[in-house]
Amino acid sequence: SAVISQKPSRDICQRGTSLTIQCQVDSQVTMMFWYRQQPGQSLTLIATANQGSEATYESGFVIDKFPISRPNLTFSTLTVSNMSPEDSSIYLCSVDQRGNQETQYFGPGTRLLVL
Amino acid sequence: AQSVTQPDIHITVSEGASLELRCNYSYGATPYLFWYVQSPGQGLQLLLKYFSGDTLVQGIKGFEAEFKRSQSSFNLRKPSVHWSDAAEYFCAVVGNSGNTPLVFGKGTRLSVIA
Numbered sequence: 001s002a003v004i005s006q007k008p009s010r011d012i013c014q015r016g017t018s019l020t021i022q023c024q025v026d027s028q029v030t031m032m033f034w035y036r037q038q039p040g041q042s043l044t045l046i047a048t049a050n051q052g053s054e055a056t057y058e059s060g061f062v063i064d065k066f067p068i069s070r071p072n073l074t075f076s077t078l079t080v081s082n083m084s085p086e087d088s089s090i091y092l093c094s095v096d097q098r099g100n101q102e103t104q105y106f107g108p109g110t111r112l113l114v115l
Numbered sequence: 116a117q118s119v120t121q122p123d124i125h126i127t128v129s130e131g132a133s134l135e136l137r138c139n140y141s142y143g144a145t146p147y148l149f150w151y152v153q154s155p156g157q158g159l160q161l162l163l164k165y166f167s168g169d170t171l172v173q174g175i176k177g178f179e180a181e182f183k184r185s186q187s188s189f190n191l192r193k194p195s196v197h198w199s200d201a202a203e204y205f206c207a208v209v210g211n212s213g214n215t216p217l218v219f220g221k222g223t224r225l226s227v228i229a
Contacts, residue, residue: 106159
């Protein structure tokens, strides 16, 4: 299984600022996903990030608000831009290990509180 | 479109009692099915998964799940619950065609009482 780390683990931010979340994987993976988990809710996919191409965003999420980088096969960043209290959530990075079986593994998450 | 329904938002069981968490999915073909657990303040941990073959799958922490195609269900079970099992449980589905992300149910919160 993949080991995934995220930085920061948690942060408290002011309205109008931006935060960049880093996701590091211990092995090369093709696909990385970013999810949002709002308080008391399930996980919602923000975007899919493949190395060497633009991220693909789900309905309701736009690149200007959630720019993503994927510079190599082990790393990705998600930026939450111009934050508002509604952005207070847990942001999770996930990787998909292809092969004989398909399994997604998740990072520990970044807990964001916007004041 | 794929969807997952977890009908129970919150379940409370006594320690040592048996547990069944329900999950129904909607998908055009046989999907890959997963159960994840999220303990308070933690990330998601994979409990078990079903791809094909034996419809009863065993997972970690004494959990098992049974895939029933006729009922489009993938219910999670444990014969004897421990206090440490208190957590949020998510059922998820992904298409078997590849390169598609997981679709999650809304989760079931499990409370364990003495």
